[in-house]
Amino acid sequence: xxxxxxxxxxxxxxxxxxxxxxxxxxxxxxxxxxxxxxxxxxxxxxxxxxxxxxxxxxxxxxxxxxxxxxxxxxxxxxxxxxxxxxxxxxxxxxxxxxxxxxxxxxxxxxxxx
Amino acid sequence: xxxxxxxxxxxxxxxxxxxxxxxxxxxxxxxxxxxxxxxxxxxxxxxxxxxxxxxxxxxxxxxxxxxxxxxxxxxxxxxxxxxxxxxxxxxxxxxxxxxxxxxxxxxxxxx
Numbered sequence: 178x179x180x181x182x183x184x185x186x187x188x189x190x191x192x193x194x195x196x197x198x199x200x201x202x203x204x205x206x207x208x209x210x211x212x213x214x215x216x217x218x219x220x221x222x223x224x225x226x227x228x229x230x231x232x233x234x235x236x237x238x239x240x241x242x243x244x245x246x247x248x249x250x251x252x253x254x255x256x257x258x259x260x261x262x263x264x265x266x267x268x269x270x271x272x273x274x275x276x277x278x279x280x281x282x283x284x285x286x287x288x289x290x
Numbered sequence: 291x292x293x294x295x296x297x298x299x300x301x302x303x304x305x306x307x308x309x310x311x312x313x314x315x316x317x318x319x320x321x322x323x324x325x326x327x328x329x330x331x332x333x334x335x336x337x338x339x340x341x342x343x344x345x346x347x348x349x350x351x352x353x354x355x356x357x358x359x360x361x362x363x364x365x366x367x368x369x370x371x372x373x374x375x376x377x378x379x380x381x382x383x384x385x386x387x388x389x390x391x392x393x394x395x396x397x398x399x400x401x
Contacts (some may be wrong), residue, residue: 181332208387219294220333220380233388268332270340277321277387281332 179203181282183269189288195257198285202250202271206255210234210279211244211254212268220268226252259289294379302398309366311395313379314359320382322355323389324364327376336364336377351362369399 180240182201202209207228213221219287223242229249237244237263241260246252266284297312313322321340325333339346339355339362346353352365366373376396380389 212391217393219380219393221391222388225386225388232386270332272387277323277338277382277385278335279333279389281334283332 181269181271181280183267183282183285185285186283187286187288189290190259190287191257192261196254196287197256198244198251198254198257198269200254200269200282200285202252202269205273205282206271206280207249207274208272208276209252210270210272211252212270212281212285213265215269216265223254231281256287259287261289263287264289294381294390295346296349296377296379296392296395298395299393300396300398302400303369305369305371305399305401307369307399309369309373309397311363311364311377311397313392315362315379315381315392317381319357320384322353322362323380323382324351324362325378325380325391327378327394329375333378341397366397369397371399371401372396373397374399390401 181262209226211223212222223237224234224244226246229246244254268284270279270281294313294315313367323338324336327333336347340355350367376394378394380391
């Protein structure tokens with residue numbers, strides 16, 4: 178079974194530039210999550226989708242972050258404009274609807290300089 | 291905000307020894323989960339314990355939960371070098387699988 182796919186794996190951008198991360202969840206997983214993990218900390222949930230609807234985006238900095246899952250499968254997370262403090266790993270994860278086990282991708286590492 | 295705090299922050303042991311890490315949390319939970327993260331990789335689900343359970347086993351893993359103390363512990367028995375990783379507890383407080391992760395314990399198992 179293919180896992181959660183993310184790209185790009187690494188990205189270096191200058192502050193005030195924009196960046197987009199793509200995620201393809203495990204086939205059949207209705208729930209998709211984006212987490213932000215700053216070095217030395219645990220992951221923090223940014224947004225949770227159920228199919229193409231948003232379940233929770235309470236910790237998403239909406240002035241600069243946006244995410245979409247238009248057809249209920251792939252998702253894109255965008256940051257515009259980026260700040261130095263956005264340097265982190267962005268983890269995409271998915272799960273079956275109602276299931277407790279979450280499957281994570283390898284992450285997209287962002288460095289803002 | 292971080293719901294869970296793991297203790298210790300870092301742990302170094304010899305292969306074959308047991309490793310114990312603890313997690314404390316602040317609010318009532320539906321379940322508590324433990325995840326492993328190898329350096330530079332994503333997180334891998336290890337085990338889930340529900341709020342009405344006190345102990346659970348999976349292979350070399352043993353998890354306990356004390357809801358009165360709002361704490362959990364993860365025991366890895368007969369550790370191996372391949373167990374070297376960061377371990378995170380995560381709490382589900384409101385259902386819907388919205389997890390809040392702790393700060394993690396870095397485990398190093400030396401040969």
